[in-house]
Amino acid sequence: MDIDVRLANAQDRSKIEEFYTREGKNFQQLILHSATTPSGASSETMFVVAVARGEVVAALKLDIARNPAIGRVGFIRHFEIEDELEPTDLGKRMLEKTNVIAEDKGLRALEAVFDVARADLFDLYSEAGFREERKEIWLRKDFRPSFFE
16 A cells, blocks of 8 residues: 655645544644643644545644744654554654654754553654653642532
8 A cells, every 4th residue: 555654734634634533533622732832832733644545544743832941842742543554664654754844844853742551652752763751640639520510
């Protein structure tokens, strides 16, 4: 199967939305959360996609923000690949394309943000030369039930 890995364009939007829906993600929420990164406000948001037979079969979101300590940084989020294509080199190809985009845009670094339960992504990023910077845990303590409960 011929798979084209590239930067998404405006015509890809509905196909990206269909892909994320198949993956159990809400594309509209992904877009709404594009304004912030761990460093602050995003200056650019884009998607890298893999397209086969006219359908998006893998996608990742790349936000670009300014980190006061080092400069412009890219944040990779919402990296998903169709299940049957996960054992292939598609993940590696997606990250290679993202590296090219990062270099073209003059980014100082790329950071990956993903759920700790995604060990497959941790391995993929490690093989691509990413290193673990820190571990974060998001905790919540509820004081009362929701207003609607």
